[in-house]
Amino acid sequence: MKEIHELDLPDDVRYAEDHEWVRSEGSKLVVGISDYAQDQLGDIVFVELPEVGAKLSKGEAFGTVESVKAVSELYMPVGGTIAAINGKLEESPELVNNQPYGQGWMVEVQPGDPKEIDALMTQQAYLEMLKGL
Amino acid sequence: MNKNLGTTGLILNEPLLWEKGSKGRTGFSVPESDVDASPLDSELVGDGPDFPDLSEVDVVRHYTRLSTWNFGVDTGMYPLGSCTMKYNPKTNERQARLPGFAGAHPLLPPQLAQGALELMYKLERYLDEVTGMQATSLQPAAGAHGELAGMLLIYAYHKHRGDQRSKIIIPDTAHGTNPASAALCGYRPVPVKSNENGVLSVETIEAVMDAETAGIMVTNPNTIGLFEDHIREICRVIHDKGGLVYCDGANMNAIMGIVDMNEIGIDVLHLNLHKTFSTPHGGGGPGSGPVCVNDKLEPFLPVPRIVEKDGQYNLSEDFPRSIGKLDTFHGHFGVMIKAYSYIMSMGAAGLKKASQLSVLNANYIKERLKSTYHLPHDRPCMHEVVFNDQNLQAYKITTLDVAKRLMDYGFHPPTVYFPLVVPGAIMIEPTETECKQDIDRFIEAMQQIAQEAKEDPELLKSAPHRSKVRRLDETTAARKPCLAN
Numbered sequence: 001m002k003e004i005h006e007l008d009l010p011d012d013v014r015y016a017e018d019h020e021w022v023r024s025e026g027s028k029l030v031v032g033i034s035d036y037a038q039d040q041l042g043d044i045v046f047v048e049l050p051e052v053g054a055k056l057s058k059g060e061a062f063g064t065v066e067s068v069k070a071v072s073e074l075y076m077p078v079g080g081t082i083a084a085i086n087g088k089l090e091e092s093p094e095l096v097n098n099q100p101y102g103q104g105w106m107v108e109v110q111p112g113d114p115k116e117i118d119a120l121m122t123q124q125a126y127l128e129m130l131k132g133l
Numbered sequence: 134m135n136k137n138l139g140t141t142g143l144i145l146n147e148p149l150l151w152e153k154g155s156k157g158r159t160g161f162s163v164p165e166s167d168v169d170a171s172p173l174d175s176e177l178v179g180d181g182p183d184f185p186d187l188s189e190v191d192v193v194r195h196y197t198r199l200s201t202w203n204f205g206v207d208t209g210m211y212p213l214g215s216c217t218m219k220y221n222p223k224t225n226e227r228q229a230r231l232p233g234f235a236g237a238h239p240l241l242p243p244q245l246a247q248g249a250l251e252l253m254y255k256l257e258r259y260l261d262e263v264t265g266m267q268a269t270s271l272q273p274a275a276g277a278h279g280e281l282a283g284m285l286l287i288y289a290y291h292k293h294r295g296d297q298r299s300k301i302i303i304p305d306t307a308h309g310t311n312p313a314s315a316a317l318c319g320y321r322p323v324p325v326k327s328n329e330n331g332v333l334s335v336e337t338i339e340a341v342m343d344a345e346t347a348g349i350m351v352t353n354p355n356t357i358g359l360f361e362d363h364i365r366e367i368c369r370v371i372h373d374k375g376g377l378v379y380c381d382g383a384n385m386n387a388i389m390g391i392v393d394m395n396e397i398g399i400d401v402l403h404l405n406l407h408k409t410f411s412t413p414h415g416g417g418g419p420g421s422g423p424v425c426v427n428d429k430l431e432p433f434l435p436v437p438r439i440v441e442k443d444g445q446y447n448l449s450e451d452f453p454r455s456i457g458k459l460d461t462f463h464g465h466f467g468v469m470i471k472a473y474s475y476i477m478s479m480g481a482a483g484l485k486k487a488s489q490l491s492v493l494n495a496n497y498i499k500e501r502l503k504s505t506y507h508l509p510h511d512r513p514c515m516h517e518v519v520f521n522d523q524n525l526q527a528y529k530i531t532t533l534d535v536a537k538r539l540m541d542y543g544f545h546p547p548t549v550y551f552p553l554v555v556p557g558a559i560m561i562e563p564t565e566t567e568c569k570q571d572i573d574r575f576i577e578a579m580q581q582i583a584q585e586a587k588e589d590p591e592l593l594k595s596a597p598h599r600s601k602v603r604r605l606d607e608t609t610a611a612r613k614p615c616l617a618n
Contacts, residue, residue, distance in 0.1 A: 001526060043612075045611035046612075068607045
């Protein structure tokens, strides 16, 4: 597993305590899991995502990610409606391991409150949290 | 003897039976027919099943060779946390094979099955006594079925009082199947976190318990191997709001005859006869998961129940509030005989001693390994101890590598990556089965592996080296499972 200094933590996304990331793209928000999360989980073998159109509040589970070690729930870092899901993950769950911030994205959300993203951690704050774990 | 149990040996390959044998080979000679041949209805004629032609020695060698690839508790130490892989005494097998038991048909009328019914009746009473509960049903077929039975009992209790509730509290230190059992019964699981000491805080439960909540499912000792020391207070909080307390008894091996479950406030508890009471498991069954209840839930137990009158045993359906029948016939009777045999062999003092030794063994391992492996909760444990791989991260060695390398030393790996509340968990449950010499050998193997991690990490990453098959590609197996051929 990676040391903290080996982690890829881009500064154009915000981070949640449960290790999801959020990136603003136009009026939508794209959500995935961080490099730390995929590294901790190990080889991901299955990703279960919600239906498009599902309305979920912040903190609610939107899916599950299964690795060779464990099954973990995915939590909404912001509330809103699922506008799109990454269908590629059904065939290629390894994208989450290989490109957690790129082709390994999970869902696109139409946020209920666009300002909710501001409450999430910056790269620096997330790094501090990881150091404390 | 050699310090290291693991060594090289001649391991024979073995093809599928269909790749063995040849046309015309046979295991026995069919006697010559002494009746005339007569034509068969053409509708009954067709290709026969695709069975290989084999001799007796072909078949015996086949299965004997396959058996040598196995590792079981009869082979060596099997410290699989939370599974209680204790030794299964052979006398249990002997009793279960007594012709009067083994040959009894489940549809025999009670007057012809008095011995079987008496054994079940007495086993129920013994389990009442071991747990402190008031009544027991042997019907649930295994652990998760016992959990479901417990949930159905709680549901029936609230329904009878005209008080329908929708939620069940489940701590993160409970067993992994608990939320599924609650959900299957229609309840919404409400997850709660344990505190920094690895146990539940009373305040956490107070904050979530309400009139909509049917109760809580606790595992005690919990899945980190710690005793929930606030359990009485937690039960009080649940009861004050009209809820009930379910206890997952999978970890009962730590507390047989020591903790009175009824006294601490448990309303329903399931037991795993295939763990605590020394019946075999690990090959997929059969298990047996009796539920033990207090007087609140006794009227709701499954039917038929075994009743005794003047030394005669009978099956009775006359329990109008019962949740009904849970499986075909009477549960896994063969397992009950083995558990009964175990209880009779051990006696009350012996069962208590077994629990004490299982706790002592786990604490001995904890104390001797805690300077080598990181111990997230450094406090007295019960029958199992949870370490993790934090001290090995600098060498890029993970829990999985340690587990695989242990096989080279002749030990079955412990449970890994569970419980989820401890990242990189290694959960070790030695049980009372192991003597001090074997436990010392295990500890030394673990210490040596930690040393290897520093000096030659590749040795761990490529382990196991001595097994029939080397490290399997678990990722591809899970991503692209080959489910047929």
